[in-house]
Amino acid sequence: MEAALPQLLRFSTEMLPERDRMAAFREEFARQVLKMDFHPIGGRTRVDIAYLELDLVVVGRCSGFGGEFIRNAHHVRDGRGEFMLGLAHGPLRSRQAGHDHAYSGGSAVLFDYGQPFASRSMISAEARNIVVPAAMLKALVPHPEDQAGHLIRPGPALQLLDGYLASLLALDEPPAPELAHSIGLHLLDLLAAAIGPTAEAAEIIAGRGLKAGQLRAVLAEIARRFAEPGFDVDDIAGRLCLSRRSVQRFLEETGKSFTEHVTEHRLERAHAMLSDPRFSHLRIVDIAFAAGFGDVSNFNHLFRRRFGETPSSARATGRAV
Template identity: 40%
Template sequence: MESAWRSSAFARDRSTDDIHMNAPQPSRFRFSTDDLAPEERFKVWSEGFVHRRMEMDFIDRSPGDLRFTVEFIPLGGVAAGIVRGTPSVFLRRPERDRNEALYMVINRAGRFRVVQRQQEFWLAEGDAAVFDNRQSSEFHCLEEGETWSLSLPRDALRHLVRDIEQTIERHIRADDPALRLLTGYLETLFGLGEIAEPELAGVHVADLVASALGARKEAQGLIEERSVRAARLRAVLDEITRRAGEPLLDPARVAETLGVSVRYLHRLLEDSGKTFSEHVLERRLDRAHRLLRDPRLAHLKISEVALESGFSDLSHFNRSMRRRFGETPSAVRAAAQRRENA
C-alpha cells in the first residue's frame, strides 16, 4: 500500500475517470468518497484509489452505500494515516506489486480478519497486523471500522529489526508495550495542528515500529535514545494535559498509568525544560483561562472555575492567574464579556 501514500493530493479528472496527483505536497491529505456523487464512488475508490494507488483488488461488502475516508500525513519516507470505511475486502496480489514497503495496520474500531500465507487471525481492537507487500494477503473489514495505517520503506527498518524477513507478516497484540507507545504517539501527531519536523516524526514512527517488531540488540540503545524516549515524554505530557483537572494529580499517579517509574518520569521531563509541577500548573491555567472566557460558562463562580481546572486553593489560583496572564480571574472574565458585547 506504500504507493497510495506517495500521493500528495487527489483530484477527480472527469474526462478520464482517474485520480491524479497535484503538487506541491501538503502537510496533510484527505480523500473521502462523501465528496463524490453516489454513482461515482465505487469506480473512483476501487479503480482510481485502491487498484491504481494501493495496487490491490477491492471487493465491496457494504450493506448500503460504500463510504471511505482516508486522512494521512507524509512523514519523510514514512506515511501515517487513518482509514475509515464500510465492510469490504482488500486483496494483495504480489505479481502486481512493485514496491518493497512494509505495511502495518492497527485496529482503532471495528472487526477485522487478516489472511496471510501461514496464518489467519482476528484483529482485535488495538491489535496490529504487519504485511509484506511482496506477498499475497487479504484484509477483511467485517463492519464499518477505522484503522491506523502505516507504510514504511523496508530498507529503513532492515538495520533496526532482527531477522526482518522472518518477523514481518506478524500479529502484534494490543497489550504490547511498544505498540501502545506507537499508537499513543500517532494520536499525538494527528492531534497537532502542524508538525514542525515531519521527517523527524517519521524517524520516531519507524523506530517505534522496529521496537514492536523486535529491534536488533545493537539498535536498541539508538531507538531508546532517538525515539522511545521522545514518545514516552509525549505520552507523559499528554497524560498531564488529560488529567490536569484532578486536584490530587501527582507524578506517582501518572507514572503508574504509563508503566514507568517516578524517577524515570522526572528524567523524561528534564528534556522538556520544565518540572512536573510546572507542566501541571501550565495546563490548569490554560484550562481556567478558556473557561473564564467562555460566555456559556459565565454563570460559574470563580471558585467553581478554579476547582474545575484542578485548583484546590483559591488564593493560589488567583496568584497564579495574575502571574501568568497579568490579570485576576475576574478581570479575565470581564474583558471577555466586554469583547462579547462589543
C-alpha cells in the first residue's frame, strides 16, 4: 500500500465567524483532527495551528492564548496508540498520570494518548508537537508509557528536534513524498534520543544516521531562509543548536558549501519568477532582491553562468511560452 502524501494545514480561529468561533474549532478541528476536546479560558481565546502529516509521524505548532486541550477517558477509548511530545515556548501547564507541570523555555512533556491528559495556556504561548506511533517509539525507548506526564529538560537532542520542527513547520509546502519517510525516521530518532533510548536502540539510531537527520535539518533551514538578507551559517547554527563548524562539516558532505547551496536556491527562485507572468510587473532588479541577492551585477553574472542566458532573455523566453 502506498504511503499517504504529506499534507500541510494552517488554521486559525480568526478564520471562523466570531459568534460560533470556539464551538466550530472544538468540533471541526479539536475533536475531528486532534481527537481531543478544547475549552476556551477567559474572553480572548485565540488558537493558530500548523499541522503537517508525514509518512510516519505528525508534527504541529499550536500558538495562542486562553485555552485548554483535553483528552479524556471518552477519547482514550478510541484505542489510538500514539505518543506526543509537546515542546513549550511560553508558559504552559500539563497534567497526566498524576503529574502536574508548569513548563516553558524549551522544556517538553511526553503525553501518552492511551491515558487522559490536558495541556493549557492562560497567556500567549506556543507549543511545537510531534506525534508518533506507540509501537515505533517502544522499539527505541524502554516503557515510554512510564514517562507519560514527565518533564523533559532541554538537551542537545531536544534542541535539535525543536529546531527541525520549526524548520518543517515554516515551509510553504509539504516535503516531497520521497523525503517524508526518511524525515519521519530522523524525527523519531531525535525524539528517542531526547527521551532516553535503550543501548540497542542507541546503536540503531546511530546506524540509521543521526548525522543524516542533522544534515536534513540544515538543508531544510537553508531552503526556508535563503532569501533573507544577511542569512549566514551562524543563523543556522543558532537555530539548530549546532556549532558553526558542525554546520560547515555537514554541508561539506554534500559537496557544496553554504554559499553554493544558498546561491543555487536564490538563482532557482529568480529564474522561476522571471518565467512567471504573475511577476511581469516587477523589474529584474526587484526580482534579484526578492530572491536574496544584494548586488545586481553579481546576480547577472551568476545567472548567466548557471542558465546560459541573461535574466532579460529568460524573461523574454517565459513571455513567449
